[in-house]
Amino acid sequence: MKKRSIIPILYILFLMLPIYWLVAMSFKTTQEILGGFSLFPRQWTLASYRTIFTDPTWYWGYINSIAYVSINTVISVTVALPAAYAFSRYRFLGDKQLFFWLLTNRMAPAAVFALPFFQLYSAVGLFDTYWAVALAHCLFNIPLAVWILEGFMGGVPKELDETAFVDGYSFPRFFATIFLPTIKAGVGVAAFFCFMFSWVELLLAKTLTAVYAKPIAATMTKTASSAGYELGLLAAAGTLTIIPGAIVIWFVRNYIAKGFALGRV
């Protein structure tokens, strides 16, 4: 191993410490956690996990979260694809302004827009459904998806499009059979970012749901405060929120490394 690999190793150690702490805590009893400091669980227990997997309010939290995150990822990437194509290939009235305006939507302080969002989605009758959260998260995910995909498409030479049209491909057929496979790494990266930001966002998700579509993160805050301070349960639920994300990264890991490289750099 080379000398410089010490930096990533130290950094990864620093990243893993709090995560280790969370995982270790999830196997302890709440009593042990509050009783004092211990690096390893003295008394291994799976009680917290058992609670989560048997109590519907807990496991439905995960199902709800995964449901709206998936819907959001599909919507964001689907509508961002043609838009990114337009931004990278055509010039039209106001395209630059529009592109920057899209970006500005990431800057709206979600904390303040929560109340208007609540009113808006109540008015259209979507309150407490997956669709409300999935659509609301489009506000910050679509601009990002457009941004990333535009970068990738910019890296594909225009001759590809022109050759295909000369060969008599219709636009939809060209897009689906030639263009999309070329930028599939970009689609992977965009989908990953949409998944990530929708999965971790809580404020809007919590505001727009009450019972039926409540995300896991909201379940955690509520249960933890009403049933005393159940640290073990909180830690176990927190540990489980990492898993879907970790699975997704594992699948897109090659795209992340190679994918970005094909893009606009």
Next chain:
Amino acid sequence: MRKVNQKGWLFVLPVLVLVAFNALVPMMTVVNYSVQETFGNNQFFWHGLGWFQDILRSERFHAALGRQFLFTGMILAIEVPLGVIIALSMPRKGFWVPVCLVTMALPMLIPWNVVGAMWNIFTLPDIGLLGYLMNHTLGIDYNMTRSPLAAWVTIITMDVWHWTSLVVLLCYAGLVSIPDAYYQAAKIDGASNWSVFRYIQLPKMKQVLTIAVLLRFMDSFNIYTEPFVLTGGGPGNSTTLLSIDLVKIALGQFDLGPAAAMSLIYFAITLFVSWLFYTLMTRNDAK
């Protein structure tokens, strides 16, 4: 050169409709609140620009804004160089690449309130790993519920822990895309490590760095959930960032008018600074 083709609008339409629905309607509501006064019962009265004047003159707003700029400034000053250094020293090929990428991306995939709660317990003086080490092993008095300095150190460390990986991943992607021929040419010319960095790696990373800086600026300027869960803005008001203050006014006191005015000012500041970054960092592209 890109073709002029107004058909582009058609392609952008779905994005426009979805984002506008989410952005314009709530934005109009906020603008509406910001110029009105209410005494409850859904009755509103025209108030003009009074709220804006009040906010712009209030010491509380200035203090929160100052803390916000301090926080974001420190975040950018630490995370961007650190991210670049880590990306430069990461392996380029082999088994360790996916391992590094996956472990580094992990913190970003934890829901924000879980991050806050996790760090809260992690830093507790007697039962948390970090708190215990600091207090009992190193003998440093470290308690973020009492000392503003400790609270600031914790918040900054938490954010560095959470988001440096974003900079690393973006920069790494930029670095991987540099063809080997560039390095070989530099080697033949006898370029030093520094000039390789300055004239090959940095220019190649510029575009991804722009994205990284902009994203980090926007997100750290609007940060809410993590510091709120971690410190609740305390001790005292020492870590009350702009968004925390805003929510206190909007939902705590239900002062919709001032809160709306404040959020519009907040939004305008974010917009202006982002635009500044964007223009500065993309200025030389045309040359």
